[in-house]
Amino acid sequence: MPKTIIVSNRLPVKISKTDDEYSLSSSEGGLATGLGSIYKQDNNVWIGWPGVEIADQDDKDKVSQQLKELSLIPVFLDQEEINQYYEGFSNEVLWPVFHYYSSTYASYKQSNWDYYQAVNKKFRDVILSVAEPGDVIWVHDYQLLLLPALVRHDLPDVSIGFFLHIPFPSHEMFRLIPWRSELLDGMLGADLIGFHTFDDVRHFLGTTSRILPVTTSSNIITTGERSIVVESFPMGIDEKKYASLPLQDDVKEQAQLIKDNFKSTKLILSVDRLDYSKGILQRLQAFELLLQLCPECIGTIALYMIVVPSRDTVPQYAHLRDEIDKKVGNINSIYRTMDWSPIHYYYRSFPIETLSALYATADVCLVTPMRDGMNLVSKEYVASRVNNDGVLIMSEMAGSSKELIDAIIVNPNNTGEVCRAILQAINMPPEEQRKRMIPMRQLVAKFNISHWVKIFMDRLKEVKLMQRSMQAR
Numbered sequence: 167m168p169k170t171i172i173v174s175n176r177l178p179v180k181i182s183k184t185d186d187e188y189s190l191s192s193s194e195g196g197l198a199t200g201l202g203s204i205y206k207q208d209n210n211v212w213i214g215w216p217g218v219e220i221a222d223q224d225d226k227d228k229v230s231q232q233l234k235e236l237s238l239i240p241v242f243l244d245q246e247e248i249n250q251y252y253e254g255f256s257n258e259v260l261w262p263v264f265h266y267y268s269s270t271y272a273s274y275k276q277s278n279w280d281y282y283q284a285v286n287k288k289f290r291d292v293i294l295s296v297a298e299p300g301d302v303i304w305v306h307d308y309q310l311l312l313l314p315a316l317v318r319h320d321l322p323d324v325s326i327g328f329f330l331h332i333p334f335p336s337h338e339m340f341r342l343i344p345w346r347s348e349l350l351d352g353m354l355g356a357d358l359i360g361f362h363t364f365d366d367v368r369h370f371l372g373t374t375s376r377i378l379p380v381t382t383s384s385n386i387i388t389t390g391e392r393s394i395v396v397e398s399f400p401m402g403i404d405e406k407k408y409a410s411l412p413l414q415d416d417v418k419e420q421a422q423l424i425k426d427n428f429k430s431t432k433l434i435l436s437v438d439r440l441d442y443s444k445g446i447l448q449r450l451q452a453f454e455l456l457l458q459l460c461p462e463c464i465g466t467i468a469l470y471m472i473v474v475p476s477r478d479t480v481p482q483y484a485h486l487r488d489e490i491d492k493k494v495g496n497i498n499s500i501y502r503t504m505d506w507s508p509i510h511y512y513y514r515s516f517p518i519e520t521l522s523a524l525y526a527t528a529d530v531c532l533v534t535p536m537r538d539g540m541n542l543v544s545k546e547y548v549a550s551r552v553n554n555d556g557v558l559i560m561s562e563m564a565g566s567s568k569e570l571i572d573a574i575i576v577n578p579n580n581t582g583e584v585c586r587a588i589l590q591a592i593n594m595p596p597e598e599q600r601k602r603m604i605p606m607r608q609l610v611a612k613f614n615i616s617h618w619v620k621i622f623m624d625r626l627k628e629v630k631l632m633q634r635s636m637q638a639r
């Protein structure tokens with residue numbers, strides 16, 4: 167019986183080591199939840215890096231066995247592979263270029279590219295050890311751009327879908343990468359290539375037709391004998407989870423505690439991983455401007471800012487963390503009073519129950535990335551507003567702004583505009599909040615993560631049938 171193989175850089179699992187034992191716990195991330203309906207069924211599997219370096223062969227065998235029980239197959243990577251394929255190429259070439267930060271952060275090192283190719287081949291070898299001709303393979307994200315073509319070479323007839331979770335840049339950015347043709351060739355090994363937004367699709371089609379000798383008609387790319395379909399599939403969230411968490415007693419208790427702590431204060435929430443693409447410093451500037459211009463805001467508003475540690479062993483990220491520390495300290499030291507602080511800053515992650523209590527309590531959610539493939543935080547805030555109140559401020563540079571059109575949409579580079587948006591949000595009458603929130607909640611409920619998985623998989627089936635009937639002609 168044909169099976170479905172999900173492939174991503176990381177497996178949806180957390181592994182911790184105590185003494186000689188490895189213990190595994192499932193990850194609660196959105197992708198893991200959405201794809202859970204697939205990889206846990208029948209003989210389907212998920213292939214990826216388990217997230218820890220394991221050197222000893224006996225340990226590898228033990229962990230592989232434990233993972234097998236969860237339908238997971240590991241690709242073991244050593245520290246040098248992580249440094250060069252993941253940190254070096256994925257996060258110092260692809261991430262900055264795809265988020266339009268090439269000149270500031272991209273560094274094109276040949277050895278990182280060599281490792282990127284080698285690790286993609288390592289993933290291919292693990293796939294080939296389990297895949298059979300009729301199988302369906304769904305590859306995820308920018309760490310594995312070469313994988314579709316590598317697999318296609320050995321298994322010409324399998325169905326391969328590819329989904330990119332980050333933006334695809336315009337040709338003017340993408341062409342800067344020394345290995346641009348190889349990367350595109352790699353992606354074109356797929357039958358169906360998915361992006362979050364139509365803009366990403368447009369950029370991909372334009373870039374491919376300029377760089378490679380292919381023909382493009384509408385959303386179909388033809389190369390040699392093969393046709394590849396390129397479409398947008400905006401990713402959703404596990405809406406039911408976010409809508410039901412605020413009704414749980416423990417979440418209600420935490421929400422009450424937050425309300426008690428912020429009596430007569432409008433709470434503005436922001437939640438991001440530490441990343442330059444998330445516009446954290448620019449957001450702080452807008453908040454500072456607001457405090458300068460609006461004396462009534464002193465003592466009556468507060469920014470609750472969660473930054474989740476990420477990649478902070480990389481110097482640029484450590485630098486960004488220091489800059490944020492400095493800016494927050496600076497604003498707080500100037501504006502705080504004996505019984506009020508303008509910014510409550512946390513550099514750590516919280517349990518989902520605390521996050522839910524914050525989503526449910528915050529009067530405003532401020533989401534202002536400079537670039538974001540989708541941005542799930544904005545959708546999670548909307549899903550958590552079970553009373554249909556609250557205001558979302560949304561950067562037009564995030565994929566989710568194309569769907570959450572009833573948010574206050576801003577250009578994150580326009581400090582004045584973001585500052586005015588916060589003022590508008592904290593003064594918005596309840597009736598207008600409802601009018602904006604209800605349609606956004608309906609959208610997030612309908613186009614949820616299960617819907618996203620279903621339409622991608624259904625489309626992949628259709629594309630394969632279409633290709634087979636064309637080949638038979």
Ligand code: GDG
Pocket residue numbers: 196331332401437438439472474514515516517518521538539540541542543544546
């Ligand atoms: C990439 C793309 C695209 C955050 N803090 C805590 C916590 N989180 C969770 C949120 C949310 C997730 O992390 C962040 O997702 P985003 O979509 O906002 O951003 P990226 O991590 O950059 O994701 C992005 C996404 O892939 C999917 O395709 O939308 O554009 O960059 O789910 O809830 N979770 C917990 N505690 C925290 O403190 N438990």
